[in-house]
Each structure stands twice: as structure tokens, then as C-alpha cells.
Amino acid sequence: MSHGDTVPLHPSSQSDIDEIENLINASVESGPSTVLPARPPSPPRASIPISSSPFIASNIPPPAPSSTYQKAPTVPPVIPVETQGNGRPGIAAVGFGSASNTLTEPVWDTVKRDLSRIVSNLKLVVFPNPFREDPGKAMRDWDLWGPFFFIVFLGLTLSWSASVKKSEVFAVAFAVLAAGAIILTVNVLLLGGHIIFFQSLSLLGYCLFPLDVGAVLCLIKDNVILKVIVVAITLAWSSWAAYPFMSAAVSPRRKALALYPVFLMYISVGFLIIAID
Numbered sequence: 593m594s595h596g597d598t599v600p601l602h603p604s605s606q607s608d609i610d611e612i613e614n615l616i617n618a619s620v621e622s623g624p625s626t627v628l629p630a631r632p633p634s635p636p637r638a639s640i641p642i643s644s645s646p647f648i649a650s651n652i653p654p655p656a657p658s659s660t661y662q663k664a665p666t667v668p669p670v671i672p673v674e675t676q677g678n679g680r681p682g683i684a685a686v687g688f689g690s691a692s693n694t695l696t697e698p699v700w701d702t703v704k705r706d707l708s709r710i711v712s713n714l715k716l717v718v719f720p721n722p723f724r725e726d727p728g729k730a731m732r733d734w735d736l737w738g739p740f741f742f743i744v745f746l747g748l749t750l751s752w753s754a755s756v757k758k759s760e761v762f763a764v765a766f767a768v769l770a771a772g773a774i775i776l777t778v779n780v781l782l783l784g785g786h787i788i789f790f791q792s793l794s795l796l797g798y799c800l801f802p803l804d805v806g807a808v809l810c811l812i813k814d815n816v817i818l819k820v821i822v823v824a825i826t827l828a829w830s831s832w833a834a835y836p837f838m839s840a841a842v843s844p845r846r847k848a849l850a851l852y853p854v855f856l857m858y859i860s861v862g863f864l865i866i867a868i869d
Contacts (some may be wrong), residue, residue: 710738717798718833736790739797743769744805746861749807753868765864772857773797780850785841795837796854802829803858807865816866823862831856 674768697705713735743766777792806826810819834854842850 594858651711655712669816674826706735706737708742709733709735713738713794714798714801717795717837718801718829734788734794736757736794736797739773739794742797742800743773746800746804746807750864750868753807753811753865765861768860768864769800769858772860775814776853777855778851780838780841783842783846783850785850787841792841796834799830799834799858800861802833803861803865805863810865819866823865827858827862832856 596842627804653797672699713733746769747762747765751758754761771798773793776796777787780792781789803823806822809822831854835851838850838854839847
């Protein structure tokens with residue numbers, strides 16, 4: 593077949609070609625379409641220098657070391673002090689013992705410290721001193737070793753004075769003194785007294801020292817008249833020693849209720865000293 597020969601198209605194909613030509617002509621006749629303006633170029637960015645070292649040197653100078661910096665002093669908390677009616681601090685407000693750590697000190701240092709405390713408290717309680725008018729200051733460093741020693745010593749002295757049943761005499765004397773001190777302390781607390789329980793026991797125990805001296809004197813010289821005189825003096829001494837501490841712990845209206853049982857216990861101990869033969 594030569595190039596001049598033509599092949600007729602199928603009617604459906606001819607109609608498709610005619611439709612495409614019509615669309616092209618229509619788009620040319622309608623004119624060029626509106627083209628949106630191009631986006632303006634972005635401004636140039638600052639270049640970041642690249643260094644081979646992992647740390648980049650800074651141009652900011654380091655702060656100068658301050659030679660005048662001082663640590664702020666720590667201020668201990670202020671503990672409110674409870675005062676009595678006369679404006680003085682109560683006996684329980686300053687009646688706490690020493691708070692120093694003594695777990696790692698040598699045994700001999702502990703013994704010397706305890707003996708020194710016993711002697712110091714004994715002077716403050718039973719001997720005239722300027723601190724008797726301020727019971728809280730006098731017994732700030734209270735302890736129980738001194739009262740325990742005086743109770744045991746008085747019981748031993750009474751048992752040595754007895755001719756028979758020495759062990760029973762010691763047991764009775766020890767029980768009366770220990771139970772009496774506890775009962776007197778509870779009585780002061782029930783009356784609304786401002787005193788620490790063990791501090792009260794310490795005071796009552798130290799006030800037994802004059803009666804201990806009287807019991808030793810009665811053991812040396814067995815004379816009834818001498819016993820009565822010695823016991824009367826030592827009983828007055830013990831009562832005088834206990835008066836300012838116990839009276840300062842309660843209100844003035846309840847002073848008699850707090851002091852009467854104390855005098856009664858000391859009188860009972862005095863009768864034991866006289867009666868035992």
C-alpha cells in the first residue's frame with residue numbers, strides 16, 4: 593500500500609477527534625489564563641561557623657570570684673518560756689537536762705561528769721545559794737543518779753541500825769521512799785503543777801540528803817534524846833530544801849496541798865530513824 597492511499601476512520605473515532613479540536617479552539621479563543629505571581633526569594637540566612645573542636649570558645653568573660661562572700665549565720669530557734677504569775681520562768685520551762693552527745697566518751701569521763709553533776713545539784717538544792725529563788729535555773733541539769741544513791745544509802749543505814757530483819761527494814765524503807773516520791777510527784781501534777789515528772793523525783797530525792805546525815809549520826813550514837821534532836825534538825829533542813837521547788841511548781845492557792853504530803857513523807861522517814869533500834 594502506497595503513502596497516497598488513505599484509510600477512512602471509524603465514525604466514533606472521528607467524532608472524538610472533532611471534540612478535542614473544538615476544546616483546543618475554545619481555549620485559544622478565550623485568551624491566556626491568569627498566572628499567579630511567583631513567591632519572592634527568602635532573605636539570606638546568617639552563616640554559622642563550624643569548628644572542629646567540640647567546645648566553642650565564648651567571648652563572655654567569666655565572673656570574678658567574690659572574696660567577700662560569707663555564709664549566713666544560722667540562728668537557733670527561740671523556744672517560748674512559760675512564766676509563772678510573778679514573771680519568772682516556770683520550773684518546767686528550763687528544767688531539761690544536758691543535751692550533749694556522750695555515747696562515745698570514755699567510761700571514766702562519764703563517771704566524773706555524773707559525780708560532778710551530783711555534787712553541783714546537791715549544793716543547789718540543800719545548801720543556801722542565790723539560785724534557790726529561781727528553781728528552774730537551779731535544777732536545769734537534773735539527774736536521777738543522786739536521788740537513787742540517797743534512797744539506797746538511807747535504806748542501808750536504817751537496815752544497819754536494826755538489830756533483826758535487816759533485809760526487811762531495807763525493803764520497807766526503799767519502797768516507802770521510792771513510792772512516796774512517785775505519789776508526791778503525781779499529786780503535784782494533778783494540782784496543775786508545771787514541773788517535769790523526773791525532775792520532781794530528782795528534787796525530792798536530793799532533799800533526802802539531810803535525813804541521810806541524820807540517820808548516820810543516829811547510827812553512831814544510839815541515844816533517844818540525841819536521835820530526836822538530830823531528826824528534828826534534819827527534818828527541818830529537808831523541808832526547807834524542798835519548799836521553794838515544790839511551791840514554785842503550783843499556783844499560790846494550792847501551795848498547801850502540794851507541800852503537806854511532802855512534809856508528811858519526811859516526818860514518816862524521821863519516825864523510822866528514831867524507832868529502829
